[in-house]
Amino acid sequence: xxxxxxxxxxxxxxxxxxxxxxxxxxxxxxxxxxxxxxxxxxxxxxxxxxxxxxxxxxxxxxxxxxxxxxxxxxxxxxxxxxxxxxxxxxxxxxxxxxxxxxxxxxxxxxx
Amino acid sequence: xxxxxxxxxxxxxxxxxxxxxxxxxxxxxxxxxxxxxxxxxxxxxxxxxxxxxxxxxxxxxxxxxxxxxxxxxxxxxxxxxxxxxxxxxxxxxxxxxxxxxxxxxxxxxxx
DNA sequence: TTTTGGTACTTTGTCTTGCAAGGTATTAGT
DNA sequence: ACTAATACCTTGCAAGACAAAGTACCAAAA
Numbered sequence: 026x027x028x029x030x031x032x033x034x035x036x037x038x039x040x041x042x043x044x045x046x047x048x049x050x051x052x053x054x055x056x057x058x059x060x061x062x063x064x065x066x067x068x069x070x071x072x073x074x075x076x077x078x079x080x081x082x083x084x085x086x087x088x089x090x091x092x093x094x095x096x097x098x099x100x101x102x103x104x105x106x107x108x109x110x111x112x113x114x115x116x117x118x119x120x121x122x123x124x125x126x127x128x129x130x131x132x133x134x135x136x
Numbered sequence: 137x138x139x140x141x142x143x144x145x146x147x148x149x150x151x152x153x154x155x156x157x158x159x160x161x162x163x164x165x166x167x168x169x170x171x172x173x174x175x176x177x178x179x180x181x182x183x184x185x186x187x188x189x190x191x192x193x194x195x196x197x198x199x200x201x202x203x204x205x206x207x208x209x210x211x212x213x214x215x216x217x218x219x220x221x222x223x224x225x226x227x228x229x230x231x232x233x234x235x236x237x238x239x240x241x242x243x244x245x246x247x
Numbered sequence: 248t249t250t251t252g253g254t255a256c257t258t259t260g261t262c263t264t265g266c267a268a269g270g271t272a273t274t275a276g277t
Numbered sequence: 278a279c280t281a282a283t284a285c286c287t288t289g290c291a292a293g294a295c296a297a298a299g300t301a302c303c304a305a306a307a
Contacts, residue, residue, distance in 0.1 A: 031230065032230055035230045035234045036237065039154060039231075041152060041153040042154070043238065044264095045149065046150070047242070054247075058285090059285070060283075069245050071241050071245070073265095073266095074266060074267080076268080076286090077264085077265050079286060080264080080265085080286090081264085081265090098273085098274080098283075101274055101283035101284060102273035102284050103273075105285070119143055122143075123146045126181060127150050127182075128239060130182050131158070131235065134161045148294085151294095155294090171255060171256085184295095186255090186295090187257095187294075188293085190256070191257090192293085209255080211303070212253065212255060212304085213303065214302080
């Protein structure tokens with residue numbers, strides 16, 4: 026169905042730009058490792074794939090927004106648990122403001 | 137001020153992905169030419185520059201979402217007035233849905 | 248009639264980012 | 278050993294945002 030493909034494109038397009046925001050939102054609530062983040066976002070209708078998420082987490086870590094620790098897994102290889110830093114929380118506040126502003130802006134344009 | 141630079145980055149990041157949506161929203165209300173679109177978006181706090189907008193308009197036109205006509209200007213060179221097409225309005229509806237879904241998703245993640 | 252200033256459209260090159268696809272590593276059960 | 282499940286990482290491509298520089302048109306002043 027062409028329409029569904031198109032619909033997915035539209036949604037994918039809009040998801041870009043709020044992905045980093047979503048990661049910080051999730052990690053502000055609790056530490057998590059990459060695979061679990063993917064699962065959580067998928068549950069929330071915000072689809073992300075590994076090839077997107079891993080580089081993104083590394084970028085945010087390099088910016089000092091996140092830090093990580095290794096933890097044993099009950100099954101399989103150890104997990105890299107990411108946690109938000111103080112700087113990450115500051116950034117998150119910025120993003121909360123930015124997001125609110127965008128939502129308002131769209132409403133204004135719609136009238 | 138480092139904070140302002142950062143703030144701008146955050147906002148710029150989020151604006152991506154909703155830009156096309158904003159263009160269609162504006163053009164659904166009335167035809168407009170590029171420079172006036174830039175002005176309108178700036179008034180709505182959605183900053184765009186020429187190097188972003190022109191290729192975007194061309195892309196949307198090539199997708200059949202927009203069409204254009206030339207019109208004399210009271211002063212200066214003629215203006216390329218863009219108008220939304222039927223296909224563009226369909227796409228706009230998709231985008232309205234997509235936008236609403238994203239807003240809801242973010243709310244869900246926030247709890 | 249050349250120059251200047253304002254308006255408008257376009258292109259080029261760089262950088263960032265999303266993602267498909269493929270790869271590596273660890274553990275437990277067979 | 279082999280397999281399956283889990284988890285992390287990298288590579289290469291493509292799309293898009295933007296700064297910067299370029300082109301073109303018009304009218305009024307010099």
